[in-house]
Amino acid sequence: MRMRSLTRSAAGTTLAAALAVGLAAGFTSPADAQDAAASLASLPASSATPSSAPSPAHTGCDPIAGTACLLPFPDDWYTRPDHSIPTGRRIDFTASDLPVSALAGPADPTAWNRLDGFSPGSALVLTVPGLDLAASGLAPVTDIGRSLVADAPIVIIDETTGARWPYWAEIDANDPQHRALLVHPARDFLDGHHYAVGIRNLRSATGAKIPAPAPFARILSHQLPKQDPLSERQRELKPVLTTLRRNGVRTSDLYLAWDFTVASTASLTGDLTSIRDNAFARLGSAAPTYTVTSVTDLTATQDPNIARVVEGTIQLPSYLSQPGGPTGSVFNRGPNGRPAQLPGNIQTADFRCEIPRAAWTKPSQAALYGHGLLGSRNEVGSGNVKAMAGEHDFTFCATDWIGMAADDPNTVIAALANLSAFPEVTERTQQGVLNALFLGRDLVNPAGFAASPAFRTADGRSLLDSRAGVVYDGNSQGGILGGVLVAVSPDVKRAVLGVTAMNYSILLNRSVDFTELQPALDAGYPDKLQQQIVFQLMQMLWDHAETDGYAQHLTDGHEVLMDVAFGDHQVANVAADVEARTIGARLHVPALASGRSPDTAPYWGIAPMIGPAYKGSAMVVWDSGTPPAPLTNTAPTGPQYGHDPHEDPRNSPAVRLQKAVFLTTGVVIDVCGSAPCAEPPVS
Template sequence: MSAPTTGPTSTDTSTTSVPTTTSDDPTTGGPWELGACNPIDPALRILPYPSLFHMREAETATGWRVAFPTEALPVNSNMVEIDPVYLNEKDGFSTLGALLFYFADVDLAGTVGHQNLAEFADEGAKTVLLDVETGERVPHWIELDMTAPTPAQRLVVMHPATPLRHGKRYVVGVRGLQTTMGAPVAASPAFAALRDDVATDDGSVEGQRAHYELDVFPALAAAGFARADLQLAWDFVTVSRENSLGRMQWLRDDVLDAIGPSGPPYVIESVTDADCADADTTIGRTVVAEMTVPLYTVTDEPGTLLTRGPDGLPFRNGEKEVEVLIRIPCSLIDQPTATSGRVLQYGHGLLGGKGEAESGYLGRMANDNKWIIVASDWTGMKSEDTIGVVAVLTENPTDFPAIPERSMQGFTEFIAAMRLATGALVDEPTLQFTAGDNSTYSAIDPSRRSYYGNSQGGILGGAYLALSPDIERGVLGVGGMPYVLLLPRSADFDQFFALLKSYYPDHRDIMVLISLLQNLWDPGEAAGWAWAMNREPDPAVGAKQVLLQVAIGDAQVTTLGAHIQARAYGAATVAPQTRPVFGVEEKAPGFTGSALVEWRYTDIPDEPVTNVPPDKAFDPHECPRREAAAQQQLRDFLETGVVNQYCDGPCEGLRSVTCP
């Protein structure tokens, strides 16, 4: 593959364009120096995004590295620039990132949207996302960014409908688009010069010519996208798995080495008993333990980063204390026969805390099924992180890695909590009870371990479950991936949008910013672990089974994100399915494997087709977890791995009844 020429060294990120005479042979000429702005999409310096234009050859797993100059990145209204130092640690772009480009006054009629995904492979499709190595078209859809206040600020956003492969090159082609007046969209002068083989004196055009001639136009032509028809085309390389996930895998292995099979040291902070003779009591004992675990961040506070040694990997930076909540149901306390239960680790919602595990419905499920609920705050995405998250997004996005990297510290704490619960706590006196024959028994069965997370617990849980060596099955409630897809469609993000708009008056910069940050977010959320869950699992942890339970019209986490998860995990819908989902097979209940189950609430408005949130006044986000059929399905799945169906026909209900 020929690289865009960058002057005398492959690591040069100069932003000075050097006009040079071109040669009749497109593979010679130069040397050229690429500027900060790719002229083939001149609307913003960074477009089209992501692009090989902003990469350089390097000794990495992919053979490339990201090489953004500061000048290419958005600047806020306080003239604060983004330092690309953390972006440029990557050897490629996210496998589930958004792809961005811009045409003024464009009409997307006749393009592939998320409602007609099957048309991505049609001969007449107007866009293509091409795996260069295999020549296969990748399922995707495009849409205008309707979160923008005016048509002039609406980028065209392309979303992969399935995760891209790690460390591979992809080519994007666009053709046949028209303006709202019905005229063909005009290619930029720079792209037209490349397409039509017209020489220019622009080094940023000529420096790409050989690459387009050898690696871009031929790949598109082989896929049926004739060079003469193209309005825009570009390519990029995805991040290697090693580069994306390596730090987190190191953290997992190191914390396991530090705490051992029994888990970390701990002390019991409190024990609270309830009267199980009361028919309304479900949880008979609540224990709060404080465990001591390794600290891997620079400080133990919001806004901090992981430590980085000379090799770029983290290192232990002392210790920290973490509270763990353990809830023992009445059905496991002082039973006639010794009875030990499954440990169900719970992941809480957006910027919340472990107290969410004290919800009444969860207590009833625990009591009915003899489960011990274990929960801790998700460091990085708990309530005390709120101010830090806001500050990073608005004031200085350079520090954005603090959000996923502090969450990665949180992953180590979840790993430690599970090891503690199924290790040292098995013999903890406060978790020992008396059977009818006066023998004692532990409430905990250390061999039975599962994960259940809702909302943020379903998003981050998709990473934690793939990462954990101790859990083989998990349920992700109203979750999804990636964040770049979820945030614009989430009512929870409206307040953050309002803040961002005050810092970035051109809304296109906001969408660019969210897309850029996905590259850094991957190891801290489900998107980065899409392949690791069960398609290409880490041999150290094995493949996982996942049950996805979601609500159509969710105003906080769009079901489109769960559809991407389902395709990534090889999940099936359960007959009778609520609606067909592209790329997801319908199976008769009673199967093993991963599954997607959607609930439709017939008393709420239809979900928007565009990338805006549904009306939160009718939000069914809380409903699936409270459905008896969902709870029964969840029980069977966690206990046996079998996916059963307890809905009477397709899973439907009334929001006003289930979660008013």
């Protein structure tokens, strides 16, 4: 077994730190903070104790880099052969490999060890003492094309296809001590594929070549005798070195080389698709059971756009471990490892629908709405959503994204400080997606909402056009999670993902929102280098509940319009660009006015839309005049970054017109007059 010493903090220290975390994260009362403290301090023993597992393929940390465990990351050293799963490899972490929480102790690797590879959005993480990005010629985010030149210092090869992979490289600006090198795929790695990495000819600020770590240098030097501790690792790396040589990388130039496997589609999406398939098979042709709890009719004076608000609940199977699936639940897993319903466990999902005045003249288009970070279904009643409904005859209905909703801040805080608790976020979020899928089915099934007097006129005419199906519109977190809903929905074929992106491991450091949650991460994992590893480990689980894990197939049978706010302070544009490249979205051009982007080739790798009316998935960039975001992995805090444009696109009548046409026809019309799309900031 891979083992190293493990220590726990004293209980009093844990409680005090948790209390400080709760207050720093913006809780409004000490009682709220005490709840967060309890979430951390009262974790069950099983959350901090590694489960029994077969003997790993290796012992200890990968010796090639000679630094912290799990570096370089991702790395097939931490997998073992398993021919029963699609990739033939299984993640094989032990508690001694994973970062140890200062609050909760060692992490349980069980959730990771179900997977057959790493995240398709994984950043490559390693430390290179003395590295200078410019002197080494590493491709920055402003010049991604440089990553594919013949002599690029970092070469990533898809061994399944033989193709070079694009990326950008940066130094972790949050950690001047370790200065970790972060290498982000410019387009997500492909599900189930195997990659070889070669890093060569790295330079210090003086231009001096940085020598390879001593263990790796020994592997390259000569054939090691079998009794040498590095002999087996040398044998394993031979195919990687062969692949690199075939691609013009001389072994003598290497600083480091290794390989990794990306999780298969079945591994990434299998939990959610299994509960979807089970729940819908049991539902059959029926509509989900629902109860209308209130109907509020509004006069035009009270609301010029919305004539009726309908609220209620939907009942569906819960696949979570606690009755009713409260916050903190994880999946109840059956003998095959997939989620299974406990006998009689029912999820009750609250919903709210806003029916526009126009529906009394012409039945409205049914639409699901996705709310923002740790919000609620009540966001469907915000001004911009009601304006969209009233202007374009949409009935928007929403339910809470449980797992990442208003009930969940304490659980999220606990999970940031303790990796073992992270499935409580991602697994409940998947149940939340299923809740939204059932809400969508009630919108389109004639025996669903259309059969209720709450969705009919006084003379019995339906206010919903059930023939038009259901579409999706979500903003911020509703865009990040909305891609999952669209990818797995049997009913939604078109969606707008507003101020969106994917891959929380990129987004967190770059978001002003995360500054309130950073104290939780600091309390659990104070070392900044370990935090970058924690982000990557979290992403391996987050992939199951956010678009990053579904992006390869998001546009298979679906059409998606991405609306992006240039310089967004909350959802980083760089991660939206990766999403657009991954899903094959076309770009409205010109995207920005000349001089607005700091990039050498703005929107590298994203093909332009063809013509003023393009049918298909696309990305439109909306510019409110905000300065570009930092080029580092830091948030745009401070007056030099100006107004946060995050709310601007959804509040634009032009954006709402473009969205409405797209959602009803699949055509992206040019509402910007063949010019960059610009809107004044929301006051």
